[in-house]
Amino acid sequence: MLNYFIVVFVGGGGGLHSARVYHADVPNLADGFPMDILVANLVATFLLAVVTALHRRQIVSDRTNMLIGTGTMGGLSTFSSFAYGVVVLMSASTASAIVASVYVVTSLALGYVAVVVGLKIGGLSSP
Secondary structure, X not given: OHHHHHHHHHHHHHHHHHHHHOOOOOOOHHHOOOHHHHHHHHHHHHXXXXXXXXXXXXXXXHHHHHXXXXXXXXHHOOHHHHXXXXXXXXXXXXXXXXXXXXHHHHHHHHHHHHHHHHHHHOOOOOO
16 A cells, blocks of 8 residues: 555656646736646646556556556646636636636536547547
């Protein structure tokens, strides 16, 4: 059990570092649309689906799945920044509330597509 904790910890550090390099932390809402958060979340979603599919097909080990899927993609994805950005946009103005609504719908719709495509690339036809 401790070995899995260490694997997730190391993977999470890698994912967090990737997010920081990409500047996907607290969203910069000066541009009006937190594109960096959207891209980081979509990349993490897609790669998580690929690794999950490969794990289910027994191509990657449990440890690799924990390292990449749980650790790295967990560190790269930024749900807290996503939620923070939505709250800030919703409370700023009516125009920002519309942008926030588009952001939420876009994130969910593209996230769904990223999972479906990632599973197919990983060799699974269905979850």
